[in-house]
Structures are given as structure tokens and as C-alpha cells.
Amino acid sequence: MKIFFNAIALLLIMDPLGNIPPFLSVLKHVQPERRRKVLVREILFAYVVLLVFLFLGKYILRLLSLQEETISIAGGIVLFLIALRMVFPSDRAASDMLAEEPFLVPLAIPFIAGPSTLASLLLLQSSPNSTLQLWAALTLAWAVTAIILLSSTMLYRLLKERGLIAIERLMGMLLVMLAVQMFINGLAKFVKP
DSSP: OHHHHHHHHHHHHHOHHHHHHHHHHHHTTSOHHHHHHHHHHHHHHHHHHHHHHHHHHHHHHHHHTOOHHHHHHHHHHHHHHHHHHHHSOOOOOOTTSOSSOOBSBTIIIIIISOHHHHHHHHHHHHSSOOHHHHHHHHHHHHHHHHHHHHTHHHHHHHHHHHHHHHHHHHHHHHHHHHHHHHHHHHHHHHHOO
16 A cells, blocks of 8 residues: 555656656657657656665665654655646746757656655655565556656647646645645654654
8 A cells, every 4th residue: 555655646746747748849859750769768767767766865864864754844845845836837848948859858857757756755765665665666656657658649639738737737736735744744753752
């Protein structure tokens, strides 16, 4: 159950449906026959970056001597701010960001393996999760993200811009609730004698 909860949280933060328009925008400069290969390559790059951060995250926490309560409270605040951006988005279009084939940036990093996802991995490392559970949750969230992004053209045609915006805002509301719960849990541990 914990794996599923963590996977849902990571999936909401990765926001694959919200990333469909920027992905398609960046890939419009790539030749149509290369788009699928580029997309697969970028999704795999993102997974490698996430795995590196997953396995090194606990060492970063030890190095900084951060307590679980601190990370939970700070994480709740950060996730809340991220969720607010999902519910009330600014213009995220990356329309003319690249005139050539993207490599690592911006598709793998920051669209999939962005700062919020990496920070969430740090938070999950500090809670009582085993690395194997976190790896399973991360892999599940990444796989769903990969499937959605590989189907991005079809989903864009099916849901249109308004449908994608509505789903992204719903995901943002769910993330707001997760963020508030994380903040409350951290505060309760801090205040508890």
C-alpha cells in the first residue's frame, strides 16, 4: 500500500498530463520519424537521473544532518507551492525554446526529473521506506509517466488543451491534499513530546 501511495505522489509531481503540451512543443522541431526515438531516449535519461538521486538521496540527508520533521514540514510547503502552480498555472509553454533535437534538457530534466520530483525523493528517503519500496514506487510512477508521454500525440488529440488543463488542475488539488497531510505529519512529530 505504501508503494502505491508513494507512486501516486511521485506521479502527481511528475505531472505527465501537464507536460504533454510542452513536450509536443519542444518535439515539433524534430523530424517526425525521429520523435519517438528522442522521446524514449529522454524518458530513459530521466529514469537514470531519478535512480541516481534515489540512491544518493539518503547520503545527502546525512551530510546535511536534517531531521525527518524538518524535511516533512519543508516538503509539505514545497509540494503545496508546486500544487498551487498546477491549480493556478502560469504560461509554461516551451514553444520556441529549441530549434534542434533536445538532449537531456528540457525534456528529461526538468520536465520529468525536475527539482520537485528530486526533492520528493529526498523526503521519501527520510520517511520509514525501504530503498526497494521507493525504487518500486519510482519505477511505477515513471512507467505511467512514460506511457502517457509516449501517447502524448493521441492524448492531445483526444482531450484537447482544455481537457489536459482540467486533469492537471485535478491532479494539483490532490497534490495540495498530500502536501497538507505531509506538513501536518511533520508538525505533529515536531510538537510531540
